[in-house]
Amino acid sequence: MKLKVELNNVYKSFLMRGNQYEKLLELFSIQKKHKKNQKEFLAVRNLTFKVYEGESVGIIGLNGSGKSTLSNLLAQVIQPTSGNINIDGETSLIAISAGLNNNLSGYDNIEQKCMMHGIPKENIEKLKPEIIEFADIGDYIYQPVKNYSSGMRSRLGFAIAVHTDPDILIIDEALSVGDSTFADKSLQKMNEFKKRGKTLFFVSHSAAQVRKFCDKALWIHYGELKAFGETDEVAKQYQDFVTWFNQLPQIEKNNYKREQLASQKVPYIKNKSKLQKETNSSSEWVINLFVALPVLVLGLLVVLGW
Amino acid sequence: MFKVVRQIINEQISHWDLILRMAKFDVKGKYEIHYLGSLWEYINPSIQIAIYWFVFGLGLRQGAPIGDIPFFLWMLMGLIPWFFISPTLLQGSNSVHSKVALVSKMNFPTSVLPTVKIVSNSYKFFTMMAILLIVLIAYGIYPSIYIIQLVYYVICLFAFLFAFTIMSSTLSTLVRDYQMFLQSTMRMLLYLSPILWDTSRLPIPALENILKLNPFFYIIQGIRDSLIGGKWFFEDPIYLVYFWMLTFAILFFGSKAHLRFRKNFMDYL
Incomplete structure (x- = not known):
């Protein structure tokens, strides 16, 4: 079977900025001693998996676990901070805000x-x-x-x-608002898709929906790939986790969430900056000057009234 | 050497059909919800023309003509291009920010978005220019041989708008404050261009020369020169070269910034 989507050690981090001003500095990659407590949030980390032609993969996880970030990465709407994504073919993302x-x-x-x-x-x-x-x-x-x-x-x-x-369709909970007749129709269409060798990703927080639609499932948990494999197996693990989590007392639930979120916050490292820094060679400066200088000279002449 | 500029221009050429069709929808979507529809495209400027003529023509100038041209016509020749320049520049600068969420999911070059705005606004511009010509003839000002350089100045206008919106749509997506800054600047430039008053009457000639640095000064004065006649575009070579070098520099740095940041536009929303 042909390889359609391949992710290698993909990270996506969002800098937790103090204010707009820091964003601006970062934008122009101005070297500045960043504050010690500068943190970045790893929305997804170390994702490595392969998806082949004709597969339908359900992406499950709790709210805020990075499902939408992953679907945006797959749709190439956003770029990974590090690691690489190889996609063979056109992707189309369907989200509720379509x-x-x-x-x-x-x-x-x-x-x-x-x-x-x-x-x-x-x-x-x-x-x-x-x-x-x-x-x-x-x-x-x-x-x-x-x-x-x-x-x-x-x-x-x-x-x-x-x-x-x-070639690759990514559905981000779009079906959760449709009624069951439309869901059935969509299911049919998706099966037709699979038969034609297309690849599907189906993002949902409901294990039941994923069971219905997908051959494979991918459980993403606080940014990490927890399990990837046959739907039944992964969905079972996920449901076991949800049942376990739900029986915890409220205090422990909160503690668990806090711990997990804390592990996603790491100190900000400059060289992982999401802008691929171009090396500004000296020849480029010459060209820049070559373009800008005549404007200044001519502007001066215009002012002097030549 | 100027690979980035070539790439941006090639993207426009290869997506030209798409640009035209998107411009059509842009015009359609804008006035769909209004009862008077696209009539507003003409009602708004008419009201503004009436006000400016009342304040500047009757109020400040007591109806005195400029040279032998009635002030009303003189003002129209500046205002009509301005009614195209100002909104196109602002909308073009905002175009990437407002559409990037929609198009980044597709294999679609963001660099055509400002061009779509330029094209969609230019239908109105050409209609208004045609009306202007009819008004001029009705007043007994017939086009002379100088009218042919109108083509040149319209090219100048489009080239500058293209270069500027490529740069400024990038900046405006990255730093939202820029759009605010641009709005105030445009409001200011209306009064610093030879649109509502005759800049050659400034007491110190050097002041007019400073105003000439504004590229819209070049375009608006040029359009007026072509309509009234009297001056060829090559008579002031320094100013001509200044305008084109400025346009090129903006296009060069704008294309560079656009290509460098466009993959990350979504991160800055």
């Missing part, structure tokens, strides 16, 4: 989104009726999206995304 233009009607949104995916005009015309039928929101398709219910929004988002024919 990136629809609120002022435009559903119909126009279909056209705009397909267009932005780079689908040629003739194909869009062919796809439109299919998408409208799949979304199944009736005459609302001609209403502006801002009048939609959250269910309608995610139905439209899902319908568009599956019809743009991505």
Whole structure:
């Protein structure tokens, strides 16, 4: 089977900044003795796994465990701080806030989104009726999206995304707002996807949904990969954990959470900065000067009234 | 040597069809929820023209013409380009910030977003320029041979807006305060360009020369020169070279910043 997605030691950290000013300094990579207590938050750490063609992988975990960060990394919306991600093919991310233009009607949104995916005009015309039928929101398709219910929004988002024919589809809890009839329809569509050798990621905090949809599951726990393997096995481990956690007294629950979160905060190390620093060679400075200097000279001449 | 500039320009060319179609939706989405729809594109500027004419033309100048051109027409030749420049510059600078969440999930170059704004606003600009020409003829000011350099100055205008929005859309995404700064600056530049008053009447000529550093001074004066006639664009070579060097420098540094930071735009939202 063909390798579709490969992650190697992927880290994504967010700097816990004191204020906007520090962000600005970091942006221009100004060397500054950073404060001793400067911390960064490892949203995901040391993720290494491989996913093959035709697999559907459920990503499960508690709230705030890094599921959405991982799905954004897979969709290449954000870049990893370190490590590398190799993805073979086009990805499409469906989230509840599906990136629809609120002022435009559903119909126009279909056209705009397909267009932005780079689908040629003739194909869009062919796809439109299919998408409208799949979304199944009736005459609302001609209403502006801002009048939609959250269910309608995610139905439209899902319908568009599956019809743009991505190689890798990432579904970030988008189905949790749809009703069961739509969920069944989506399930069918996803099975059809798998048959055609496409790869699916399904993000959810519900083990039951993942069991229904996926062959494999990936449990991410406070940024770390806790388990990856057959759905039943991983889902069982996850459910065991949830049951264990729920029977803890409130104080211990809080302590556990605090400990886990503390382990995600590590001292900030400069050389892991997320901006790949370009080496500003001297020749580049010459070019910069070569571009900027004439402007200054000519500006001076204009002021002097030449 | 100028690889970054080439890359940015190539991205525009290879996505030209997409730019045009996105511009269409941009125009459509803007006024969909208003009863008067795209009529607002003309009602707003008309109200402003009336106010500026009342205050500057009647109030401050007692209706006196500039040269032999009635003040109202003289002002229109500056205001109509300005009604294109100011919103396009501000919207273009904001375009990446407002759309990046939507497009970063796709294989889509963010560098076309400012161009989409420029294109979507230019429909209105060309209509207003056509109306201006009709008004001029109605007043008995017929276009002379100088009208051909209008093409040159419109190219200047688009080149500068393109260069500037590439740079400033990047800056505005990284540092949000920049957008605020830009808004105030644009409000100030309206009065520091030869739009509402004749800068050549300043008591110290050097002051006008300082105002000339503002690239919109070059464009607006040029457009007026082409419509009234009297001065060719190559008659002031130093100013011409200054304008183009400035545009190129902005494009160069803007492309560099854009390409360097665009992978990380999402982190700065």
